[in-house]
Every structure is written in structure tokens, then in C-alpha cells.
Amino acid sequence: xxxxxxxxxxxxxxxxxxxxxxxxxxxxxxxxxxxxxxxxxxxxxxxxxxxxxxxxxxxxxxxxxxxxxxxxxxxxxxxxxxxxxxxxxxxxxxxxxxxxxxxxxxxxxxxxxxxxxxxxxxxxxxxxxxxxxxxxxxxxxxxxxxxxxxxxxxxxxxxxxxxxxxxxxxxxxxxxxxxxxxxxxxxxxxxxxxxxxxxxxxxxxxxxxxxxxxxxxxxxxxxxxxxxxxxxxxxxxxxxxxxxxxxxxxxxxxxxxxxxxxxxxxxxxxxxxxxxxxxxxxxxxxxxxxxxxxxxxxxxxxxxxxxxxxxxxxxxxxxxxxxxxxxxxxxxxxxxxxxxxxxxxxxxxxxxxxxxxxxxxxxxxxxxxxxxxxxxxxxxxxxxxxxxxxxxxxxxxxxxxxxxxxxxxxxxxxxxxxxxxxxxxxxxxxxxxxxxxxxxxxxxxxxxxxxxxxxxxxxxxxxxxxxxxxxxxxxxxxxxxxxxxxxxxxxxxxxxx
Numbered sequence: 001x002x003x004x005x006x007x008x009x010x011x012x013x014x015x016x017x018x019x020x021x022x023x024x025x026x027x028x029x030x031x032x033x034x035x036x037x038x039x040x041x042x043x044x045x046x047x048x049x050x051x052x053x054x055x056x057x058x059x060x061x062x063x064x065x066x067x068x069x070x071x072x073x074x075x076x077x078x079x080x081x082x083x084x085x086x087x088x089x090x091x092x093x094x095x096x097x098x099x100x101x102x103x104x105x106x107x108x109x110x111x112x113x114x115x116x117x118x119x120x121x122x123x124x125x126x127x128x129x130x131x132x133x134x135x136x137x138x139x140x141x142x143x144x145x146x147x148x149x150x151x152x153x154x155x156x157x158x159x160x161x162x163x164x165x166x167x168x169x170x171x172x173x174x175x176x177x178x179x180x181x182x183x184x185x186x187x188x189x190x191x192x193x194x195x196x197x198x199x200x201x202x203x204x205x206x207x208x209x210x211x212x213x214x215x216x217x218x219x220x221x222x223x224x225x226x227x228x229x230x231x232x233x234x235x236x237x238x239x240x241x242x243x244x245x246x247x248x249x250x251x252x253x254x255x256x257x258x259x260x261x262x263x264x265x266x267x268x269x270x271x272x273x274x275x276x277x278x279x280x281x282x283x284x285x286x287x288x289x290x291x292x293x294x295x296x297x298x299x300x301x302x303x304x305x306x307x308x309x310x311x312x313x314x315x316x317x318x319x320x321x322x323x324x325x326x327x328x329x330x331x332x333x334x335x336x337x338x339x340x341x342x343x344x345x346x347x348x349x350x351x352x353x354x355x356x357x358x359x360x361x362x363x364x365x366x367x368x369x370x371x372x373x374x375x376x377x378x379x380x381x382x383x384x385x386x387x388x389x390x391x392x393x394x395x396x397x398x399x400x401x402x403x404x405x406x407x408x409x410x411x412x413x414x415x416x417x418x419x420x421x422x423x424x425x426x427x428x429x430x431x432x433x434x435x436x437x438x439x440x441x442x443x444x445x446x447x448x449x450x451x452x453x454x455x456x457x458x459x460x461x462x463x464x465x466x467x468x469x470x471x472x473x474x475x476x477x478x479x480x481x482x483x484x485x486x487x488x489x490x491x492x493x494x495x496x497x
Contacts, residue, residue, distance in 0.1 A: 117138070125171060126170070133157050219262060224253045226252075253280070254279075301485075323353045326349060338371070405432045432463045
């Protein structure tokens with residue numbers, strides 16, 4: 001029941017009723033939330049944009065907001081964490097092709113221990129013998145299933161000629177690369193995934209206890225990427241679709257020394273129990289970002305932070321990095337809903353790139369002007385200014401904390417791809433420029449009775465939500481999206497009258 005009931009709660013954010021989801025815990029048309037307060041109690045007339053008061057907004061208020069974080073974050077390194085599990089992939093049938101046996105891509109795992117740190121320089125996008133891509137610092141220590149303590153303390157990145165080999169090495173080090181699965185990049189015995197960092201190099205494998213070299217000039221492949229193993233360490237089976245977990249807090253690192261030499265011929269790695277090593281580090285930390293990754297990001301499906309029994313929802317603490325920009329100017333004329341409301345969006349442009357490079361755009365919002373009293377709560381004419389909402393207010397979903405929306409709006413939008421082609425037409429959009437509802441580590445504040453959000457002028461954030469429902473209140477996932485919805489976030493945005 002809880003797995004679908006969140007949609008009913010979310011529909012309150014759009015003033016829609018919904019009774020066809022299969023959950024009968026509330027009567028048809030009842031969101032299960034308190035009745036929405038009178039619109040005059042839910043808006044404010046603060047002379048200062050950052051202060052909330054209790055009166056309706058002045059007529060014809062115009063307000064603008066924008067942000068620009070156009071470049072996708074590149075990470076310059078990663079490292080293990082104290083909380084992250086370490087284990088070894090043992091020989092066995094390939095999870096994606098059981099006829100291939102034994103392989104280093106099985107679901108057979110063994111407990112291990114270890115730690116690592118890695119720093120890279122990714123300066124070349126294409127392969128070249130003159131590439132300057134490099135590993136600038138590395139120390140990998142781990143204990144294999146045979147009890148041997150291994151050490152890797154240097155990696156010479158492979159700089160191969162353009163077009164050589166089966167696929168690109170991206171100069172030796174790659175950033176934000178979708179690979180494996182059906183991509184033709186890397187083995188098809190691994191599922192499609194996103195590698196925040198990927199590299200190919202040559203190493204000397206050492207005995208960590210004595211420093212003796214166990215294997216000289218061995219190929220190594222390292223990826224820090226989206227999580228491809230579930231909680232029971234079973235490999236996800238996505239080949240043509242990326243089914244890996246893009247939560248940045250769930251990133252994992254693969255360290256693989258294959259049983260091959262530089263020519264691709266079989267050559268078991270000396271000093272190892274199986275002729276290869278495939279070590280896994282979970283919940284790793286990505287380091288040295290090219291910019292603050294918390295400035296533009298996507299909310300992924302997951303348990304609602306305020307009510308974890310509600311899952312999956314767009315109101316979780318699961319975060320994927322992103323990039324993008326937007327500009328917005330709204331006109332708030334009418335305080336009450338009416339089909340004759342003059343509330344409008346005078347300007348809107350959006351471009352947002354997901355961590356895998358998928359880009360969405362939009363260039364106009366048509367405000368919803370609904371009849372007075374229609375739906376679960378007021379839209380304040382379609383645009384609201386300085387509105388206290390969410391939490392226990394009855395205005396918007398109770399799966400968001402009580403907060404102050406300097407701009408809030410409900411409208412319809414055509415979602416487009418990077419080239420301007422419409423991928424989803426006439427979709428509901430809810431946008432808020434608001435007090436910051438997430439902490440510095442992007443955890444959602446959970447106070448619904450009191451506004452505990454950050455009202456600092458430098459901490460204004462923007463939520464852009466396209467839900468998986470239509471105006472009739474029916475489930476209607478958005479085509480062309482990974483989850484059927486989008487919840488895009490911008491931090492430290494501008495706000496002006």
C-alpha cells in the first residue's frame with residue numbers, strides 16, 4: 001500500500017484528486033492531508049523578499065530567478081571510506097552470460113579487507129601516444145581470498161594510438177563515461193553503467209608485507225562508478241538499459257587485474273590464487289571535483305526522507321550529480337484561483353544535463369488557471385509569491401518540509417531534448433524558488449510543523465518537478481526519463497524583484 005500511496009500525497013502538490021492507484025486508505029478525492037487553508041492564510045506580503053508575513057501578495061508583482069552551472073562535474077579522484085565494504089569477486093559463471101565460466105564477472109564473492117586512494121589527471125579526451133592523462137597518486141592495499149596482502153603504489157597510464165584496440169581509452173583516463181553492457185566500451189560481461197572515473201594502465205603487483213614484486217607489468221583497469229551490485233552483491237542485469245544505482249553516495253570502485261597480457265593473450269597474474277584479481281570497494285568518496293557538485297543535482301527515486309515507508313518517491317535523500325541552467329520571470333497578479341487569472345510566466349528557459357550526459361530543455365511554461373475551489377488546494381491564481389507551504393500546511397505534498405516559497409507556480413510544459421525535439425508534450429510542472437530545504441550534505445530537512453529551512457539570502461534553492469501523473473490524476477510516466485519523473489535541483493540561485 002505504501003508503495004503507491006505516495007502518489008496520492010504528491011498529487012496534493014498539484015491540486016489534483018486521484019483515486020485509481022489501487023490504494024483505498026483514503027476516500028476517492030481525498031489526499032489524506034489536512035484541508036488546504038484559505039489562500040489568504042497561505043501567502044505573504046513581506047516587504048523584504050526573504051521575510052515571510054501573513055497577507056496576500058501585492059497585485060502584479062514581478063519576480064525573477066536564475067542559476068547557471070553548465071558544466072558536468074569531473075572528479076579528480078576517489079578513495080575508500082571506513083563504512084564501505086570491501087570484497088573480492090571470485091571465479092564463476094558470468095552473471096550476464098553463465099555459459100562463460102570461469103570469469104572475473106560472477107556473483108561469487110569473498111570477504112576481504114583493504115583501503116585505497118586515487119588521484120588522476122584527465123586532460124585528453126581522445127587516445128594519443130602524446131596524451132598527458134596520468135595517475136598522479138595511488139595506493140591500493142587489500143587482502144585477497146588466499147590471505148596475501150597486496151599493494152599497488154604506482155600506475156603508468158596506457159597512451160595508445162588513436163583507433164588502436166577494441167575501443168577508446170579516452171587518452172588513458174576517462175570522465176563520466178557510459179560503458180559496458182551494449183556500449184562496446186569494455187566487456188559486455190559487465191552491465192551498462194556510468195564511470196565517473198575510468199582508466200587503463202600498467203602496474204607492478206607487490207606483496208604489501210615485504211615489498212617484493214609478485215607480478216611485473218600487468219594490465220590494470222580501475223573504475224569508480226555507479227553501483228552495479230545490489231545489497232546481496234548480485235550483479236544487476238542491465239545490458240541495453242542502465243540499471244545501476246546513480247546515487248552518488250553509493251558509488252563503488254572496481255580494481256581489476258585481468259588474466260591477459262598487453263596483446264590480449266591469456267596470461268594469468270603470478271602470485272594470485274585465480275590468475276586474476278577483481279577487488280570491490282563500496283560507498284567510496286569521490287574527490288577533487290571540478291566544481292561544487294551540490295549546486296545542480298537530481299533527486300532519484302527512493303524512500304521519502306520524511307516518511308521512509310513511502311517508497312519509491314521523488315522526495316528522497318538519493319542524489320545524482322547534474323549540470324544546467326535556468327532563467328525565470330513570473331508575474332503574480334491574482335491571489336485567488338480563477339479561469340480568468342492573469343498570473344503568468346513571462347520568461348522561462350531550462351537546460352539540465354543528467355550525470356550520464358542526457359540533456360533536457362524547456363523554453364516556456366503555460367500557467368494553469370483553475371476554477372476557484374477546484375483540486376486539493378489553491379494555486380493562488382497559478383503563481384504565488386512568498387508562500388508558506390508543504391509540511392502540515394495542506395499546500396503541496398506533506399513529503400516536503402514546511403518551507404517558504406519566494407516563487408511557486410503550477411503549469412504545463414513541453415519537455416525537449418538537447419536538439420529541441422519534444423520528448424514529452426504538455427506535462428505538468430511545479431516549480432519553487434524557496435528557502436533551502438536541504439542541508440549542506442543534501443539531506444532533506446524533515447520538520448513538517450515548523451519551518452526549519454534556511455532563509456539566508458545566499459541559500460535560495462530551486463525545485464523543478466515534472467511528476468509521473470497527468471491532469472486527470474492518472475499515473476502517466478514521463479517518456480524519455482529514467483524514472484518516469486524529473487526532480488531537478490539548483491542551489492544558490494539568484495532572486496530579484
